[in-house]
Amino acid sequence: MTVLGIVFAVVVAVALVARRSWLPVLIGIGGGLPATASVVVAGNGIPMFSIAAVAAGAALLRTRPLHTAHWSANALAVFLAWATVVTGAAPWLFAGARVLVPRDGIDDQLLDPGTLAHSVSNVAQLSYLLLAACVLLFLVRTGGTATALRTALFVGTVLTAVRGVLVQAGIDFFGPLTDTMPIQYSLAVPGERLRGVFSEPSELAAFALPAAAYFVITALRSPSRARSLWWVAAVLSCANLLQAASGTAVVASAAVIALAAVVLAVRWVVRGGVGTVWMVLGGLVLAIVALTIGDQLAAPVQELVEDKVGSQSYDARTGADVFSWGVVRDTLGLGAGLGANRPSSFGMTLLSCVGVPGTLAFAVFVVGVLVRGFRAPQAAAAAAGLTALLAAKLVGTPDLSTPVLWLFLAACAASAWPSSAPDATTSIPNRTRTPTPTGAPA
Template sequence: MTVLWLAVAIAASCVAIARSDARSTLLCLLAILPGTAAIILPLGGGTGVSPFWLFAIVMAGLTILFITRVRVLPRIAVVSLAFATWTALSLMCTTLFPNLMVFAPRGGIDEPVLEPLVLSPSQMGQVLYVFLGALIIVNASLFGKGWREGLEKAAWVVYALMAYELTAFFLGLPPLAPIFGNNEAYSFQTQTAFGLPRLHGPFLEPSQAGMFCGAMFAFSIGQRRRALMLASGVAAFATLGTTGIILVMVVILAVLLKSALRLVTSARFQLLPIVGSLFLLGVSAILVSSAPVILNAVEEATIGKGDTQSYEVRTAADQYAVGLFLQTGGLGVGMAANRPSSLLAATLGNLGVPGLLLFSTLIFMCIRSARGPLAAALAVYILGKVLAGPDFSDPTLWIFLAACAAEGASQELESSA
């Protein structure tokens, strides 16, 4: 399978060089394959590099060539490069606090391992991922087109694979793991809850799939894509995970609140959003309550989550990251040195105040410039990362940031010209 994904990465790179309008779609499609490996590096027993990051290297080279022809970079591009630069500089903090203990990234979120703080090759790899992601944002802000269409295509591929995963579970068909989980550095398997599969499609785990589905649910509402909205909502619930279910409910409540505010402040009575949101809530309640097994699984994934050992371990890891932030005087212990379970905790504990300010500024600028469906999708995805996604090496994170950057940066360049 490694040869297959290497061929995919090479083919995508050739298409990207020949057709600039296809780059965004290819990036979106490759971003949903984090468990694949196109090449295996001889690090830590074999670390696989996904086709997305190989393609990102080609994109980075093209972007650097394009930058030399541009007089003024969009502010979003400048902030993204500044954030990437700080992640590299933060590695010096790892050498400043040698007596501290950190949770090793290799231990995983649910099985943390405390080790002395030392500079590791994985930290340098994470810095490289951030620089590649920043250059994708730069490229999108300069030449980005077709991001909305690319996200929609990627979403339908995810939902098709999740449907196959469900069918394979009950009919005994071949699983997705041999093709979409050939990266031995990660665990790629279908979990169960009350006899039901926790679907994750091509993603590594249900929480990661839930983030994507929740973000696309918000995006589809803004785009008025009813079929995509229904598929995204159903897929989020099909993960049977806290993250996806909470994100969908947050989006529905936000639509209700926005419609209620418009009803109060506007003379126009907009009934459709309110009725539509209530309909979605009603359908969700009926589907869940109609089957006791589904009800028990959803209850366990949400209300009962706080009583699980996983929840306690992840909460303790986040609290430990905040403690590292305080012990280092707000500098952090260095990029990817400590592994909590939340993106916010990871940013505080590893990158400190400078990293938090730069990354928050980048998110704010992307949301403000894009607005509309893409801004909503990014906001929901960031919320999901705060709940259960500490990694900056997540390709989907950079895809949503780049899509928002492409939406607004073109207007900035036109006004400055």
């Protein structure tokens, strides 16, 4: 076990036994440190988030069912059932089909693809998915979605910023504590792109973009006393995003900004032109900035795009997605099973691993909770963050088990599946004896 992992596992055990109110915070800590192992067994690392998820699954047994009839809950159930079935059956049904084996790296696999067969990766990825679903249900039932999500976003944002400063100063003592998964980490040295407590800059970008969106919306909706804290967090997230210098960040940020502009325009029309003055002032400010320092602002982005396009990384990622279309075809659209194929983007992960049925079920689930999230004031920031995260993942991060994805989904699902218990962690009735009225038989 790692040093940080030992401490974390002990605290999780204490929380499970005696302080279950701590679990949302611990889940959030694990979500903010997704590339940090709690346990390493036979060369396989178990992330801190998974340890907290196991505790959440155990605690879930002592919570009241939601009894929700919302269609997004049914879609999630269908998705989990299909993912389980296809992960078990596909390596047998389509044995020998060519796939990109996750453990062997994209570059090597594109030159010599592996063959579909049952493997440890199938079990691991399915387990991660089911544990993430347990976390979602536990947080929704106990009302801990906001606590877990905010903890994860603050932990990942602040520790990444701190580590960036330490790396530049040449005193990075975070490495031995956080870089403990048996995976290939990007360099964390002065002059290299920032990756913080994540495995690579693209993973940081996929975290920082939704974090910034969440913090900005929360700041705009918060009382004046708490607003400054959220703005500081938003600035840190944006700084992390810029220092990641990732192609994922550029494309996803452009998509999110375009979507935000469309939403603002629609809201302006629906409200009958309310806020015209602010729209005009904002447009003037943007025009002045573009005319004065637009070239200086655009130059780094243009340089990043030019460096990316045609690079070995770009060719490998594009090739992995193109190859994965063949996996979809070879498995008749049913999927090769979780952990069987590793493309470069989230959409191709769904299509190639859980097929068209699983992708449709997951899409219905996401749309269901996302729509309800935008309609609920308390979940609007989470819905905005989830939208930004999905944009980033569709561009360049393939993992379905990303912790912060399920924390955003939980925060949005809480508005669609309201818990019937005011505090589900204490929903098991106490076995205390009711006092017998005076004069009544015992």
